[in-house]
Amino acid sequence: MIARAARLGEATLTAAVPIVLALVVNGILLAALGRDPFTFYADMFNRGLIQWEGFQESIIRSAPLLLIAAGLIVAFRANLWNLGGDGQFLLGAAFTAGFAPSLLESLGVWPMLLATMAIAALAGGAWTLIPALLRGRYGVNEIITTLMMSFIGIGVANVLVKGPFMTEVGGVARTDVVPFDERFPLLFDTRIHLGFVIGVVALLAVHVLMTRTSLGLRLRILGASPRAALHAGLRPVRLTVIAFALSGALIGLSGSVEILGVQGSFRADFNPAYGLLVIPLVFLARLNAIGSLVLVIVFSVIQIGGESAAREAEITSDVLFVLVGLMLLFMALTEYWRARRGRRMRFVPPELAERLRPAAGDGGGVGGEPRPAIGAREMGSR
Amino acid sequence: MSDLLSQEFLTALISGGLVAAMPLLFASLGELVSEQAGVLNVGLEGYMLFGAFLAFVIAYNTGSEWLGLAAGIVAGAVGSLLMVVFSVRMRLDQIVIGIAIILLAEGATSLLFDASYAESRPSLGTPSELAIPLLKEIPILGESVFSQHPIVYVGIALAFVVGWILKRTSAGLSIRAAGERPEALDAAGVSVTATRTWATLCAGGLAGLGGGYLAIVGAGSFTPFITQGAGFIAIVIAMLSRGVAPWTIVGAVLFGMSLSIATALQLIGVEIQTDYVQMLPFIAVIVVLVLFARRSYLPSALALPYVRGEK
Numbered sequence: 001m002i003a004r005a006a007r008l009g010e011a012t013l014t015a016a017v018p019i020v021l022a023l024v025v026n027g028i029l030l031a032a033l034g035r036d037p038f039t040f041y042a043d044m045f046n047r048g049l050i051q052w053e054g055f056q057e058s059i060i061r062s063a064p065l066l067l068i069a070a071g072l073i074v075a076f077r078a079n080l081w082n083l084g085g086d087g088q089f090l091l092g093a094a095f096t097a098g099f100a101p102s103l104l105e106s107l108g109v110w111p112m113l114l115a116t117m118a119i120a121a122l123a124g125g126a127w128t129l130i131p132a133l134l135r136g137r138y139g140v141n142e143i144i145t146t147l148m149m150s151f152i153g154i155g156v157a158n159v160l161v162k163g164p165f166m167t168e169v170g171g172v173a174r175t176d177v178v179p180f181d182e183r184f185p186l187l188f189d190t191r192i193h194l195g196f197v198i199g200v201v202a203l204l205a206v207h208v209l210m211t212r213t214s215l216g217l218r219l220r221i222l223g224a225s226p227r228a229a230l231h232a233g234l235r236p237v238r239l240t241v242i243a244f245a246l247s248g249a250l251i252g253l254s255g256s257v258e259i260l261g262v263q264g265s266f267r268a269d270f271n272p273a274y275g276l277l278v279i280p281l282v283f284l285a286r287l288n289a290i291g292s293l294v295l296v297i298v299f300s301v302i303q304i305g306g307e308s309a310a311r312e313a314e315i316t317s318d319v320l321f322v323l324v325g326l327m328l329l330f331m332a333l334t335e336y337w338r339a340r341r342g343r344r345m346r347f348v349p350p351e352l353a354e355r356l357r358p359a360a361g362d363g364g365g366v367g368g369e370p371r372p373a374i375g376a377r378e379m380g381s382r
Numbered sequence: 383m384s385d386l387l388s389q390e391f392l393t394a395l396i397s398g399g400l401v402a403a404m405p406l407l408f409a410s411l412g413e414l415v416s417e418q419a420g421v422l423n424v425g426l427e428g429y430m431l432f433g434a435f436l437a438f439v440i441a442y443n444t445g446s447e448w449l450g451l452a453a454g455i456v457a458g459a460v461g462s463l464l465m466v467v468f469s470v471r472m473r474l475d476q477i478v479i480g481i482a483i484i485l486l487a488e489g490a491t492s493l494l495f496d497a498s499y500a501e502s503r504p505s506l507g508t509p510s511e512l513a514i515p516l517l518k519e520i521p522i523l524g525e526s527v528f529s530q531h532p533i534v535y536v537g538i539a540l541a542f543v544v545g546w547i548l549k550r551t552s553a554g555l556s557i558r559a560a561g562e563r564p565e566a567l568d569a570a571g572v573s574v575t576a577t578r579t580w581a582t583l584c585a586g587g588l589a590g591l592g593g594g595y596l597a598i599v600g601a602g603s604f605t606p607f608i609t610q611g612a613g614f615i616a617i618v619i620a621m622l623s624r625g626v627a628p629w630t631i632v633g634a635v636l637f638g639m640s641l642s643i644a645t646a647l648q649l650i651g652v653e654i655q656t657d658y659v660q661m662l663p664f665i666a667v668i669v670v671l672v673l674f675a676r677r678s679y680l681p682s683a684l685a686l687p688y689v690r691g692e693k
Contacts, residue, residue, distance in 0.1 A: 130668060145671060148618070322490055336472055
């Protein structure tokens with residue numbers, strides 16, 4: 001019990017260190033730009049956490065991010081890099097916004113909500129099919145292919161929104177607006193919507209799936225070593241497709257949640273670029289669902305508070321990109337310092353980090369299989 | 383359809399294609415060298431952004447394109463210094479550091495641009511061009527290929543020079559050994575870390591030059607997120623070139639033309655939505671990868687840190 005509490009404390013501390021260091025360095029940068037970092041951070045925590053209005057905003061923001069985190073965990077645990085989150089998110093959002101108005105008319109609120117979420121999940125999942133097959137069959141590096149598909153997805157979403165899904169009401173290219181009362185129901189007396197619950201449930205479901213079910217075990221074996229998976233009679237190609245589809249579906253669903261919970265319609269060129277921003281968080285949580293839940297909420301507070309603090313300080317909210325970049329850098333550094341002190345602790349699983357290694361000899365494709373069985377012995381320790 | 387062969391269309395297609403190809407050419411050449419040495423620069427996009435921003439600032443303030451381009455090289459190399467320190471020297475994960483570099487570059491350049499130029503949004507003058515005597519008289523090719531910014535000819539020559547260095551010199555041999563068999567290079571008494579450091583700086587400098595070209599010649603100004611994924615396309619071009627530098631010219635020009643085809647079509651009265659055009663290069667990459675999935679090749683020690691004595 002005590003040992004467990006100590007481990008939890010240590011994990012919390014090691015996740016907190018990079019965040020704090022990133023905030024400090026970012027603060028120095030703000031000072032260099034002539035802004036008072038203390039005012040900035042005071043604003044940030046005040047608007048994002050202390051004020052009830054702002055805190056609700058933070059929780060609302062966390063809803064799609066939780067689903068993205070869930071999707072990333074599935075892929076990363078199966079040793080697959082899904083960097084195409086933005087495309088999957090936007091396709092989910094575009095399909096939801098495009099179908100919602102007409103489905104609302106023909107089916108009513110609840111069937112519309114369920115149907116659009118299903119469509120969004122399908123779209124997100126389908127978008128991973130090419131990278132999954134290329135990776136599974138030919139070992140083509142999925143980092144590149146998911147990124148390429150992401151850019152295509154962004155384009156397709158915009159083509160849809162400016163074409164078949166476009167509203168007949170003039171003005172900016174956008175889809176018809178789903179009326180406020182016919183979006184996700186709100187929880188109790190707050191402005192927080194059902195999407196937050198969906199996000200939390202999805203993250204916990206992924207946790208159970210990966211740790212307690214046979215599919216989860218198979219995916220983890222695939223992650224630890226595709227060759228071992230083959231020897232164990234598993235089908236790596238099929239598992240790769242399943243892991244990718246699940247990951248894409250969850251991220252597609254996050255797009256649906258953003259539309260049905262917050263936006264109500266898809267404006268052309270909408271792209272909050274959540275995909276890359278969530279990656280550091282799930283690594284910091286060492287792909288643990290509960291840890292990710294906490295970190296996503298912390299990050300949402302930083303984002304909502306930061307956007308408002310940036311407005312106040314008259315700088316662009318792109319400053320948050322710097323903050324997240326610094327978090328990643330310090331995360332890697334924390335790992336390095338701990339390893340040097342003989343306390344090996346990995347944010348990024350070693351087999352994921354070694355994923356680029358091509359097969360021996362004339363590497364059959366970009367990437368190829370990772371070295372056999374590497375990291376298998378470390379599996380239990382996570 | 384006969385319009386497709388009109389002089390106007392072809393000139394715009396080729397000329398615009400070359401302009402769009404240059405950032406890709408420089409960046410993918412740098413990435414190719416660095417990949418050969420075993421370092422994968424996921425952050426290539428970031429180096430380009432750093433390069434584009436500083437090149438713009440210097441060119442705008444001094445009025446000199448060349449000083450601007452030089453500043454782009456410096457900024458890109460400084461950006462890649464992060465990769466050198468964290469991944470090559472400290473052996474931290476190359477992908478994580480690469481993503482961090484992209485985010486830092488996106489945030490920092492946007493922040494700095496916003497702080498100093500958001501109000502004025504200045505643009506640079508028309509870039510100079512160097513028309514080659516005699517050759518410029520050739521129909522179509524004369525106006526497109528032989529009337530470009532001088533750096534274009536530098537870029538094409540550089541691809542052959544890099545190819546020659548990689549294949550024919552001892553420095554090139556060291557670079558390739560650092561990527562294929564780092565332990566052999568170490569045993570031969572050449573420092574793997576130093577070799578990879580220089581290769582990574584080379585990727586940073588060339589990507590920065592590409593970014594600088596993008597801002598100064600391509601766009602005539604800087605806007606946040608100006609690279610729009612060019613860094614990733616450059617990585618793909620480098621991978622598909624399989625270590626043969628001149629192939630990057632072919633890749634870069636093909637992708638460049640898929641960008642310039644929209645403008646060229648507009649000239650002959652065909653309008654297409656920009657979203658389609660922006661997707662085109664990425665679709666091209668996916669198609670190429672599907673068709674040639676087995677053909678791309680990466681060095682065997684790519685993205686793996688080298689620790690002496692560890693097998």
